Amino acid sequence: MSPRSKEQHDQVRRERMDQIRRAFSEVYLEKGVQGTDIGEVAKRAGVSRTLIYYYFKDKMELIQGMFQEYFDAAKEFVTGCLLTAESPLIRLERYARFYLETAVTKPRRVYLYRNMINDMPIVFGGQSQDYYHSFLDSVHGPLVRTIEEGIAAGQLAEVEPVLLAQTYMGGVTGAMLELAKRQVTADEGHVLVEQAVSLIFRGIVKGTV
Structure with a gap:
């Protein structure tokens, strides 16, 4: 399989960030700042915790x-x-x-x-x-x-x-x-x-x- 082009890589990143953004808004609205948990955001976004830690350190x-x-x-x-x-x-x-x-x-x-x-x-x-x-x-x-x-x-x-x-x-x-x-x-x-x-x-x- 050939490696992704820069355009493909950017598209994948945008799609993943959209997933994370939507999931974050759901969790944040329901639980507030203190109750927002990376694991819950990852679960609702349908991505791994590791992926979110790839974009955000904590x-x-x-x-x-x-x-x-x-x-x-x-x-x-x-x-x-x-x-x-x-x-x-x-x-x-x-x-x-x-x-x-x-x-x-x-x-x-x-x-x-x-x-x-x-x-x-x-x-x-x-x-x-x-x-x-x-x-x-x-x-x-x-x-x-x-x-x-x-x-x-x-x-x-x-x-x-x-x-x-x-x-x-x-x-x-x-x-x-x-x-x-x-x-x-x-x-x-x-x-x-x-x-x-x-x-x-x-x-x-x-x-x-």
């Missing part, structure tokens, strides 16, 4: 690595969603819809990120504030910039940009958590998402506040 490095992977994915989404040449309203609506629809279709992901934010002090210790502020800057920076562009374009209410961004984000987060705890059909979820988007934008669009 339990805490696994948890820190998984936290970082999820945070990096969030940063990448925010950048791709908000830092475009489209109208600020289009970007902001796409951003809100993504999170609200995720709350309906993948509620566990909402709880995953919420718990990760809350557990940062446990996972990163003395570096937790640095990680937290770095994450906020990478997520809220593009949002504030989009809000500023919307105000300058006359699309959004002429309110201090950071305050308007926090008001918008508060509406998205609140609606997201409410939708995540409900068990609704796809049709019911669609109606609720539309209602939430309408309410959120009623509060930030120029002429409505």
